[in-house]
Amino acid sequence: MARMSDLESVFCRTPPWRAFARRFVVPRVLPRDPAALGAEVLEIGCGSGAMAAEVLRARPDIRRYVATDVDPAMVALARRQLAGFGDRAAVEEVDASGLPFADGSFDAVVSWLMLHHTITWEQVLADAVRVLRPGGLLAGYDLSDSRRGRFVHRVTRSTVRMVAPDDLTAELEGLGLGDVTVRPLGIAGAYRFSGRR
Template identity: 30%
Template sequence: MLTVDFDRLGLKPGERVLDMGAGGGRHAFEMYRRGADVVAFDRDADELGRVNEWFWAMKEAGEVPEGANAETKEGDALALPFADGEFDRIVAAEVLEHIPADIQAIEELVRVLRPGGTLAVSVPRWFPEIINWKLSADYHNVEGGHIRIYTEEELVDKVTKRGLEFEGHDHAHGLHSPYWWIKCAVGVDNDQHPLAKAYHKLLVWEIVKQPKVLKLAGKVLDPVIGKSLVLYFRKPQAAA
């Protein structure tokens, strides 16, 4: 289930790309399939171990183009262990809302992006997220949980003040917002509630089978209640 549009990001085979806050690796896997030189970066060593296993399995299964490379790297988003301008493209999907020092993390992303390179940042969208917070404190009051809700204007301002140019926005996962509203209403850990259970089956059907009817529903709902806000930026060529 991808949040970022890699065609819009401008990803090309052979480019060096960073998935910052890779988690389970969903975006890293897609970039690897597209022939990129991928670094999946996260602070969770266990997650990265599983991502590395999938990288190996993809290569063994012939799912990646000849010459594509992928690796994992553990570390701190506030001190990325990479050279200035090392990456052509960067993805930071659903991670900044977890980081207290988000401006410092943004500055690190800008630093390691090459001039002319592009960055995609996704965060929970304000409207669906504020409903979750109001329905349930347990939704975000957990270790490593969401510590803020961004407006588009706030996040664009934070990134552009660090030297990048804003190129546009998108919304994703419109079908997922109602699921989380249900979860927050009945209890975020209450997976056996009939309504939550039924909606979860719908989402599994969407992800696994990708039926046309749900694809169409998603396209209609994404601009209205899409759970994720996706912002695209470019580093000016003249940047140092």
């Protein structure tokens, strides 16, 4: 799996990113029903842990949130960011294309602005679905393969693939998920997506 560009890595550590996540992103990407995520959540590609912290603040009913990232520097940042959540949060160095968790381990798997960092996003999604419990939710948001999304991708010097919403929809349905939705997020050419196992 690829890592973030240097620019993205620096930006996701900043207070403006945390404020943006809290004020604009979390309200748009979290399911409106607090019970939709369930009690045990896996995040793939957590970066600095900013989104994980905001989700844990917004959803005190989450009992266990496992944040993962392939980059050791991001894992260290996320551990510091999530230390105040005690046993509710764990951070592990994991490649999302080969998750070390048993089948059916989580109520939800979330991916916040991570798929465009992967070379094999289809494999990442297949493994995410594998670790979902029956009825579990796969949800997230990412940059779309659109004019604005490609602009952000160029500015951040990201070198990996963009995911077109139609391709994502077909992949999620092909993995056997139901209630699949892929919709514009209204921020920088991004879209949100979800589906149930």
